[in-house]
Amino acid sequence: MNCFVARQAILDKQGNPLGYELLFRLGLENRFPNIGAEQATRRLMAEQFLSQKIEDLVGDTLCFVNFPDSLLREGLADGFHPHRLVIEILEDATPDQALLECVKGLKQQGFKLALDDHLPGSEWDAFLPFMDFIKLDLRQTPLTDCARFIRACRCYPQLRFIAEKVETREEFAAAAEVGFEFFQGYYFQQPQVIRRRILTTDELTAFELLSAVNEEEIDYNRLTELFSRDLSLSYNLLRYVNNLHMGYRHQNIENLRSAIVYLGHQQLKRFTALVMTAYISKNKNIELYRLSIIRAKWCELLADKVHPALKDDAFICGLFSLLDVLLERPMAEILPQLSVSEAISHALLESKGELGFFMGLIHDHEQANWPQLQQRLAFIRLSEAASSQCYEQAVQWSNRLGQGHRLA
Numbered sequence: 027m028n029c030f031v032a033r034q035a036i037l038d039k040q041g042n043p044l045g046y047e048l049l050f051r052l053g054l055e056n057r058f059p060n061i062g063a064e065q066a067t068r069r070l071m072a073e074q075f076l077s078q079k080i081e082d083l084v085g086d087t088l089c090f091v092n093f094p095d096s097l098l099r100e101g102l103a104d105g106f107h108p109h110r111l112v113i114e115i116l117e118d119a120t121p122d123q124a125l126l127e128c129v130k131g132l133k134q135q136g137f138k139l140a141l142d143d144h145l146p147g148s149e150w151d152a153f154l155p156f157m158d159f160i161k162l163d164l165r166q167t168p169l170t171d172c173a174r175f176i177r178a179c180r181c182y183p184q185l186r187f188i189a190e191k192v193e194t195r196e197e198f199a200a201a202a203e204v205g206f207e208f209f210q211g212y213y214f215q216q217p218q219v220i221r222r223r224i225l226t227t228d229e230l231t232a233f234e235l236l237s238a239v240n241e242e243e244i245d246y247n248r249l250t251e252l253f254s255r256d257l258s259l260s261y262n263l264l265r266y267v268n269n270l271h272m273g274y275r276h277q278n279i280e281n282l283r284s285a286i287v288y289l290g291h292q293q294l295k296r297f298t299a300l301v302m303t304a305y306i307s308k309n310k311n312i313e314l315y316r317l318s319i320i321r322a323k324w325c326e327l328l329a330d331k332v333h334p335a336l337k338d339d340a341f342i343c344g345l346f347s348l349l350d351v352l353l354e355r356p357m358a359e360i361l362p363q364l365s366v367s368e369a370i371s372h373a374l375l376e377s378k379g380e381l382g383f384f385m386g387l388i389h390d391h392e393q394a395n396w397p398q399l400q401q402r403l404a405f406i407r408l409s410e411a412a413s414s415q416c417y418e419q420a421v422q423w424s425n426r427l428g429q430g431h432r433l434a
Contacts, residue, residue, distance in 0.1 A: 029073040032217035036210045045088030063094045095119040105296045108136040117143040146175040161188040173204035231256045239294045250283045257318045280367045281338045324420035328384045343370045343381045
């Protein structure tokens with residue numbers, strides 16, 4: 027599945043990028059779609075931050091994203107790492123004490139904050155010490171008022187001012203003269219629509235997961251089974267825990283159950299709401315998903331017969347073995363985002379180790395390379411009958427899932 031996002035550069039006086047504002051799009055048409063602001067932000071965050079590296083989109087610069095008032099109060103940002111992310115508070119937000127407490131919490135977590143399309147007024151004074159950027163729309167606020175406001179904010183040395191809707195060289199020069207340091211508008215660049223590839227989630231599995239995480243008592247066995255049956259959920263869960271929610275960790279979480287337990291009830295709810303909004307789709311490549319599920323169970327069953335301690339890694343190895351095809355990206359780019367174990371990484375990148383051997387056995391079976399398959403089976407002292415039984419059990423397991431979850 028493809029997702030779409032428009033980005034518009036925010037530049038300094040010399041034309042160097044401070045960052046990019048990301049704008050949600052449903053297709054290559056460069057206009058905001060007819061959906062609510064909340065849904066747009068949820069989907070943008072899931073599609074651009076959760077499924078892949080944001081650095082692929084903005085490089086080493088900052089990333090500005092609009093957050094409606096309700097999502098700030100809900101705590102949507104809490105599930106993301108503050109690295110590179112600038113949260114834009116919209117002009118229609120209510121500047122009350124509850125929002126101020128949300129802002130203070132975000133600053134403590136390390137987020138950068140901006141007031142978007144800001145209209146100067148005393149009701150926002152309490153927020154200014156916590157802001158990093160203020161964006162003023164030159165179509166709404168005359169330059170004389172901008173200059174007055176910038177001078178009045180000199181007591182907040184951390185504040186940087188961004189001129190929006192800069193459309194001519196004359197406007198750029200005048201904005202720089204009154205104290206703006208950064209600039210955004212059609213004079214520099216129109217928003218550019220970019221197409222990116224993402225995974226999707228089976229609709230019924232996602233709804234079942236939503237029901238499970240909203241139970242008063244979490245059933246971790248049930249949750250682990252739900253995540254195990256869907257490739258994209260497993261993929262995004264490990265990215266969410268290892269790369270985004272937990273930030274830069276010294277110890278990686280490498281299996282589904284540990285990730286679910288570590289995340290906790292509240293963050294599980296947020297994660298599920300995010301993937302529910304962003305990834306439900308009926309247009310995924312069902313056959314590739316089905317093959318991923320078969321490989322996962324197949325590899326797990328082989329490990330159980332030869333090296334039972336590798337069962338968990340074997341399942342993940344098989345499940346993720348087609349990610350490069352599904353995402354249309356090299357496996358070497360994908361695996362570092364998941365923080366998988368070394369055994370899985372060696373298997374999928376270099377076909378090495380016991381897991382690499384199991385995946386080789388699976389490939390030989392799939393490609394009807396019978397002589398090579400027989401040599402592998404002899405090496406691990408596994409009979410052809412036992413090997414075939416593992417395959418048949420994996421197919422049956424996939425079919426059972428498919429009867430209720432459209433995987434078959």
